[in-house]
Amino acid sequence: xxxxxxxxxxxxxxxxxxxxxxxxxxxxxxxxxxxxxxxxxxxxxxxxxxxxxxxxxxxxxxxxxxxxxxxxxxxxxxxxxxxxxxxxxxxxxxxxxxxxxxxxxxxxxxxxxxxxxxxxxxxxxxxxxxxxxxxxxxxxxxxxxxxxxxxxxxxxxxxxxxxxxxxxxxxxxxxxxxxxxxxxxxxxxxxxxxxxxxxxxxxxxxxxxxxxxxxxxxxxxxxxxxxxxxxxxxxxxxxxxxxxxxxxxxxxxxxxxxxxxxxxxxxxxxxxxxxxxxxxxxxxxxxxxxxxxxxxxxxxxxxxxxxxxxxxxxxxxxxxxxxxxxxxxxxx
Amino acid sequence: xxxxxxxxxxxxxxxxxxxxxxxxxxxxxxxxxxxxxxxxxxxxxxxxxxxxxxxxxxxxxxxxxxxxxxxxxxxxxxxxxxxxxxxxxxxxxxxxxxxxxxxxxxxxxxxxxxxxxxxxxxxxxxxxxxxxxxxxxxxxxxxxxxxxxxxxxxxxxxxxxxxxxxxxxxxxxxxxxxxxxxxxxxxxxxxxxxxxxxxxxxxxxxxxxxxxxxxxxxxxxxxxxxxxxxxxxxxxxxxxxxxxxxxxxxxxxxxxxxxxxxxxxxxxxxxxxxxxxxxxxxxxxxxxxxxxxxxxxxxxxxxxxxxxxxxxxxxxxxxxxxxxxxxxxxxxxxxxxxxx
Numbered sequence: 103x104x105x106x107x108x109x110x111x112x113x114x115x116x117x118x119x120x121x122x123x124x125x126x127x128x129x130x131x132x133x134x135x136x137x138x139x140x141x142x143x144x145x146x147x148x149x150x151x152x153x154x155x156x157x158x159x160x161x162x163x164x165x166x167x168x169x170x171x172x173x174x175x176x177x178x179x180x181x182x183x184x185x186x187x188x189x190x191x192x193x194x195x196x197x198x199x200x201x202x203x204x205x206x207x208x209x210x211x212x213x214x215x216x217x218x219x220x221x222x223x224x225x226x227x228x229x230x231x232x233x234x235x236x237x238x239x240x241x242x243x244x245x246x247x248x249x250x251x252x253x254x255x256x257x258x259x260x261x262x263x264x265x266x267x268x269x270x271x272x273x274x275x276x277x278x279x280x281x282x283x284x285x286x287x288x289x290x291x292x293x294x295x296x297x298x299x300x301x302x303x304x305x306x307x308x309x310x311x312x313x314x315x316x317x318x319x320x321x322x323x324x325x326x327x328x329x330x331x332x333x334x335x336x337x338x339x340x341x342x343x344x345x346x347x348x349x350x351x352x353x354x355x356x357x358x359x360x361x362x363x364x365x366x367x368x369x370x371x372x373x374x375x376x377x378x379x380x381x382x383x384x385x386x387x388x389x390x391x392x393x394x395x396x397x398x399x400x401x402x403x404x405x406x407x408x409x410x411x412x413x414x415x416x417x418x419x420x421x422x423x424x425x426x427x428x429x430x431x432x433x434x
Numbered sequence: 435x436x437x438x439x440x441x442x443x444x445x446x447x448x449x450x451x452x453x454x455x456x457x458x459x460x461x462x463x464x465x466x467x468x469x470x471x472x473x474x475x476x477x478x479x480x481x482x483x484x485x486x487x488x489x490x491x492x493x494x495x496x497x498x499x500x501x502x503x504x505x506x507x508x509x510x511x512x513x514x515x516x517x518x519x520x521x522x523x524x525x526x527x528x529x530x531x532x533x534x535x536x537x538x539x540x541x542x543x544x545x546x547x548x549x550x551x552x553x554x555x556x557x558x559x560x561x562x563x564x565x566x567x568x569x570x571x572x573x574x575x576x577x578x579x580x581x582x583x584x585x586x587x588x589x590x591x592x593x594x595x596x597x598x599x600x601x602x603x604x605x606x607x608x609x610x611x612x613x614x615x616x617x618x619x620x621x622x623x624x625x626x627x628x629x630x631x632x633x634x635x636x637x638x639x640x641x642x643x644x645x646x647x648x649x650x651x652x653x654x655x656x657x658x659x660x661x662x663x664x665x666x667x668x669x670x671x672x673x674x675x676x677x678x679x680x681x682x683x684x685x686x687x688x689x690x691x692x693x694x695x696x697x698x699x700x701x702x703x704x705x706x707x708x709x710x711x712x713x714x715x716x717x718x719x720x721x722x723x724x725x726x727x728x729x730x731x732x733x734x735x736x737x738x739x740x741x742x743x744x745x746x747x748x749x750x751x752x753x754x755x756x757x758x759x760x761x762x763x764x765x766x767x768x769x770x771x772x773x774x
Contacts, residue, residue: 171511203548212514212547219514219551223538229504230539233511233519240467240493240517247511260534263504270499424549425583427606 116162117382118395120318123158124375125396127178129403130187134177134194134208137407138353142195147208148175152316152348155374156280157182159321159343160248163329167245169217169234171227174209175280176220179250183218185211188406197413204416205424225258227251228277232264235273235338244333246274254285256299265338269306272337276328277308279340280315282347287359300342308338315343316374319381346372443631445622449481451592451631452613455599456483456520458635460490463518466603467494469505470522470558479524480560480618502532509555510539518554518603526561526574526612540608541583552606556599561588562614562659562709563757568745571753573658576708576715578610579686585640587685588612590661592622593629594684597638604637614659626665627682641688645697649679651771653697655720656707657683660758664707667763676771686716694720695727702734703770707758712740735770739763 114122131149138147150157157178164170164183172179180190185201193200194208201211209222217234221227231249238245255261256279268275279299283290296302303310309331313324321343328339346368350357357365379392460466467490468483474497477484487495498505502523509519523529529536540553563571578586585607589595595613602609622628627646646661647668654664661682668678679697683690698704704724706717717738725733739758747753 169511169515200548202546202550205548206546210543210546212543212551214514214547214551217514219543221539223534226507226534226539229507229535230511230514232504233508233513233517234515235511236493236496236508237512237515237517260503260507263499263501264507266499266501267504267508424545424547426544426585427552 117387118391120158120322121375121378121382121392122395122399123161123182124154124318124378125399126187126403127154127157127181128375129399130177130181130191132400133191133403133407135353137195137411142411143208144196145207146352146354148352149349150175150178152368152372152374153280153282153345154178155318155321155378156278156315156343156345159318160278160325162322163326165245166216167243169231169245169247170250171231171234171248172218172220172250173224173227173252173255174220174222175252176209176211176250180211180213180218180220184216185213185218188410191406192410192413195410195413196415197410198416199410199413203424225251225255225260227255228261228264231275231277232268232273235268235275236271239271239273244274246276246329246332248276248278250278250280252285253279253281253283253290253294253299255279256281257285257293265306265308265340268338269308272307272335274332274335275338276332277338277340278325279342281342281344283344284347284351284359286351298342300340303340306338308340309336311339311341313341313343315345316372316377318374318378444628446592446631447481447622448592448595448618448620449478449484451596452482452599453477453484453486455596455635456603457486457489459600459603460486460494462635463603465516466518466520467496467512468520468522469496469498469508471498471500471524473497473522478522480613480615482558482613482618483522502528503535506532506535506557507539510535510543510553513540513553513555514551520556520558520603523557523559525570526559527569527572529559529574536584536608536610537581541581544607545583553608554606555608556602556611557608558611559613560615560618561612562616563746563753564615564619565750565753567748571746573612573710575610575612575686576710579716579719580714583608584687585609585685586612586687587640588614588658589684590614590617590658590682591625591627591629593631594638596631597636598640598684600635601637601640605640609640612658616659617662626662638684640685641690643684643690643693644682645679645693646682647678647680649677649701651677651701652703652705652767653679653681653694653701654705654707654763654767655681655683655694657686658709660707660709663758663760663763666760667767670760670764671767671771674768676767678767689720689723691720691723691727695724698724698733699728704733704736705766705770706738707763708738708740709758710740711743712738713743715740735773737766737770739766
């Protein structure tokens with residue numbers, strides 16, 4: 103059996119690592135919801151509950167030198183890339199100890215150390231990932247840039263333009279489309295000219311792969327295939343992972359576009375942790391071991407949140423810092 | 435020999451000087467690369483990147499498709515990957531299709547990252563009127579200056595283009611570098627203000643205005659092509675006994691209020707000339723900063739001359755009617771000096 107790489111607990115079987123990653127991601131966003139309820143997080147919060155298998159499946163194929171540029175729903179991708187969970191949570195909780203000293207907030211985490219960044223503008227991750235891909239192409243290694251967006255982002259002009267440029271130059275770019283079938287309220291089926299996003303890949307000379315994004319094993323396998331393709335210099339890839347968003351587009355979304363029962367049905371049928379658990383138990387895995395993983399991740403994240411909430415808020419005296427390197431250009 | 439060289443330099447078209455500045459920096463720093471439409475094979479529609487493709491190859495001189503969203507956002511990713519991209523937006527008017535990447539990404543990421551991610555990007559573009567009507571004639575430096583996080587330069591002579599381009603490429607902050615199409619198309623000998631251009635690389639700091647003509651009656655602050663127009667107007671009214679101090683701002687962000695305020699304090703009169711739109715722009719901003727510095731009674735007169743909030747018309751007769759050309763500037767100077 104293959105072993106998990108970074109972020110899984112070392113030496114544990116890959117099944118445990120996959121389950122643990124998903125459990126950690128779920129615990130992370132549940133901690134965010136907790137912080138939101140306590141009034142610690144302001145503005146729109148976008149959690150990824152229900153979409154854990156996509157980022158967890160991606161994580162295994164990522165190397166430190168690869169780059170991930172994510173979207174407004176970015177927490178799981180950051181964890182997958184190895185961004186420090188404490189610094190990320192502190193940023194989301196708007197603390198000076200946060201990844202970006204509380205200036206970015208949950209939609210705008212930037213971590214040069216792990217080549218991770220995000221954008222709050224739908225679809226805008228692709229052009230930035232394209233830049234990494236061009237740099238990687240020039241530098242001659244086999245690093246890959248991953249641009250993450252949703253089905254909504256796949257319709258943007260920037261997505262198309264980026265795929266055109268990456269295809270023409272055969273750049274190592276993987277567009278990961280988390281297709282949760284809803285662009286806020288608008289169903290994918292109503293606005294997409296094609297049944298899938300992956301099938302658009304032929305227009306760009308790209309490889310198109312489609313995967314069930316609620317199945318962490320399938321995502322890990324397909325994503326590895328995509329990364330191999332890009333690493334080998336065979337050009338860009340679109341990986342479309344279909345999945346379900348369990349909560350609103352943002353916390354506070356009244357979700358008038360789908361009935362409550364529909365949400366319940368999705369949770370019951372497509373929870374990636376429940377699905378994976380059933381598979382592992384059917385193969386003889388002990389429920390206690392899995393419960394242990396869930397409990398450990400949950401309590402670990404609780405502790406982390408408690409710690410982060412003790413951290414200082416940014417000093418208002420620094421509100422104007424970091425606009426320019428030399429602090430020039432301010433009205434004198 | 436030196437004279438001949440200097441003469442050759444004076445005859446050298448501005449685009450060649452800009453291409454030379456970029457080449458010198460690319461030679462010095464392998465992390466610099468250029469991306470844009472028609473910048474490689476064609477050498478740029480104005481020739482400001484001529485010769486770079488042959489010298490530096492297609493990885494560092496990227497002939498991009500008409501895909502500004504992709505390649506301006508690409509610059510952000512390149513910067514995050516440790517490179518120093520120069521992006522050419524052929525005409526500044528086209529920024530409308532990719533402003534997102536400039537103002538939401540490049541301009542804000544240094545701040546949003548708490549200073550942990552720098553954005554050494556130059557957005558090089560051509561602005562200004564040359565009779566090309568509403569979608570190919572704007573200046574828009576006021577637009578960029580309004581958005582926090584971007585430095586904005588608009589030089590007026592070959593010397594400053596070369597030095598400010600080097601400075602912009604060495605800066606760790608995003609810089610919008612606005613060339614004026616009229617200056618790009620002008621013969622070297624036709625520049626009124628043409629300080630000698632050294633052969634070697636050098637920098638001109640952003641945020642330092644230059645007094646290009648000393649005077650005692652009126653302070654005229656402007657930039658880009660309007661410096662040429664201001665000098666012409668100043669010469670015209672000098673024959674009528676009016677002495678005008680002409681200041682080339684060189685950059686809008688940072689804006690050198692000190693130099694303008696010092697001059698205005700001594701002349702008592704300030705005229706700001708701006709080829710950009712009048713309202714909510716450079717002329718109001720600079721005027722107010724000077725007043726803040728000198729106090730409400732520190733000046734006898736304050737005037738501004740800019741494009742009066744109208745799209746640039748196609749017909750030359752109409753274009754002339756809305757632009758702050760030399761005649762209008764001279765007229766305004768006379769009115770101001772007459773009010774003493």
